Amino acid sequence: MKALVCLFATALLLVSEANASTFRCESKLVSLGDRSVEVQRKCGDPASRSFIGYTETSSGRQEMQTEEWVYGPSNGMYYYLRFVGGRLNQIDSKRD
Numbered sequence: 001m002k003a004l005v006c007l008f009a010t011a012l013l014l015v016s017e018a019n020a021s022t023f024r025c026e027s028k029l030v031s032l033g034d035r036s037v038e039v040q041r042k043c044g045d046p047a048s049r050s051f052i053g054y055t056e057t058s059s060g061r062q063e064m065q066t067e068e069w070v071y072g073p074s075n076g077m078y079y080y081l082r083f084v085g086g087r088l089n090q091i092d093s094k095r096d
Helices: 002-019 036-043
Strands: 022-025 028-031 048-056 063-074 077-084 087-095
Touching: 028 036, 036 063, 036 077, 036 087, 048 077
Parallel strands: none
Antiparallel strands: 022 028, 048 063, 063 077, 077 087
């Protein structure tokens, strides 16, 4: 029984992570790793766009610009897309 509960919890975690790795703009889909220009072409201009700052690569040799774009509300839900170095790095959502 414990193994079944553990397996179910793991499957649920994988499903929730999969949902967080894509964002649907009407009939188009964007995924982690997509370029910001691709996201803008598919989804249009965001409701807001904020410059967050810079982050360093793991080697510390290069700084990359970090931005956050907000889309929504869509059915009461806001979507927060974070770009690092011009690539979609994180997708979060929050109900208003």
